Amino acid sequence: MADYTPNQRKIIDRYYDNRDGIMVNKLSELVTELYLADTEPKRDRLWKRVETAMNNLKIKEGTAAHILAKRNVEVLAKHVKDWESGGS
Secondary structure, three states: OOOOOHHHHHHHHHHHHOHHHHHHHHHHHHHHHHHHOOOHHHHHHHHHHHHHHHHHHOOOHHHHHHHHHHOOHHHHHHHHHHHHOOOO
């Protein structure tokens, strides 16, 4: 493991302290990108990113599977809104 200065260590710690908020924000941005996606390959790439973000956020497996099976932006947007307000 690399040696970090105390300042670098604080930055790294703050990132991990706020990781859930960062992932929810990323999912919110992906909702927008999915609405605007104009080709199927682009949508596929975006849904892969959604899957990764949900895994990082540790969303319940059943909920994540439901969202990914539907591949419906409205369903994802509803869940993201709940997660932003603190629901899980």
